[in-house]
Amino acid sequence: MTKDTWIGDVRTGEHDGAEVELKGWVHRSRGSNKIRFIVLRDSTGTVQCVIKREVVGDETFEAMKGALVESSVILTGIVESTEREHGHEVQVTSAVVVGPVNPERPFPITESAMAEAEGGETEFLLDNRHLYLRTGRMTSMLKMRSTVFGAIHSYFRDRDFIEYQAPNFVAGAVEGGSTLFEVPYFGRTAYLTQSWQLYAEAAMPALERLYTMAPSFRAEKSRTRRHLTEFWHAEMEMAWASNDDIMVHGEGVVRHIARSLLDEREAELIEQGRDLNLVARYADSPYPRMRYDEAVETLQGMGVEIEWGQDLDYSKEKVLTADFDVPTFLTHYPRIAKPFYHRPDPDDTKYVLCHDLLAPEGYGEIIGGGERTWSEKEILERIDEEGTPRDAYEFYIDIRRYGGVPHGGFGLGVDRVCAWLTGAEHIRETIAFPRDSRRVTP
């Protein structure tokens, strides 16, 4: 039961004049008593198939008439090049319904359900996500997502990074601690990981250049177009590297993703209404860097109320990035605004050697990273300064006790990058089954 003819190839004219067997799903169906038009869909596209009663006979004709939207069918026929709007049609000679659709429960995702949902994110469509996946909008989004994942793997593998996996059950926090999901663990409490970073640092002296793509979990009740509770995190860690060295790869991987989308998914980008010139600009332009102090001054100059030492929340990021036309790195945040693992700048220890990459068009932070506090003396200082108990981080401190070296890394929000580059209205559009604080189904 294999399949060897794809609708995408029919559409390019590859099978013109030949007999083909097409396996797929009824996308639309219309017609009269003598002729029926079935727009057939498979994973590669749609094509109109013409079924005539006088050709296929009464029994097949009636069966096809009863094949409702999303019935699975096998159609055999001759591919014909035509002047009509589809370019290529299939003149059907025989047809069979494989999986019928019960008229008492017709396919619920109708034109009207799609029409009003610009971003495709109505409650109804979210409840019926398992069926919504097969619509054109989700299909092309999932293909672009696949390209993004592939691009991240190829970027790092082409540069001799080793893919390395960390556990998803963990004992402690990376960031803060308030956003951990608790999981019962044989009478104890475990947590779902928020980041691969601490485990990556443990492997850094072994592998030196490593990366991963894995889910991270954050129990934030965030209700925004940028947040999921389960999101895909692309992270890298690199030995013998400074903040600047890390940023080079952050810029590199993001530009490589944008370029890959243009090369592999131009049709899908256009289908989603994305301006290709914008994506090309993100692929081709260097990303500027701005120190935190400069960002604060800029904001103060714009009349925004902000004091030195405050972290930049989204309302401020949004004002700041409104005029940016390419992603921009913000570097050198005040030490008091960042967690202990960020290394203080030896030139001025009020700051830490870190960076955030802010995407334009209001998509917010897509990368957070920097140089790690790497000597035993400094890490103990910073842990104490935060008032964090040392014993929770013994293994992390150990890494510094045995041949610590300068190193760093970053984490990239893959779903956020998908949303931004495809121009999605909401991060939920970029993942098959989105998880947020109010939704774990379907």
Place this chain on the structure above:
RNA sequence: GCCGACAUAGCUUAGUUGGUGGAGCGGUGGACUGUUAAUCCACAGGUCGCAGGUUCGAGUCCUGCUGUCGGCGCCA
């Protein structure tokens, strides 16, 4: 944790100062030999989210609850 909206048929929705809920899509039956969201005729389909209250009378007004959506903080 905080702020703001919304809930009517499978879907998208109309519903006026409170007076027995309409339409389009989808479904079913019929007509039609080239349709493009096909068209035309007919039919079926509703505990107006739930629970109270006001009223002669509530989809409509009030209270509570539930669910959903949008946003803030936090972050990728």
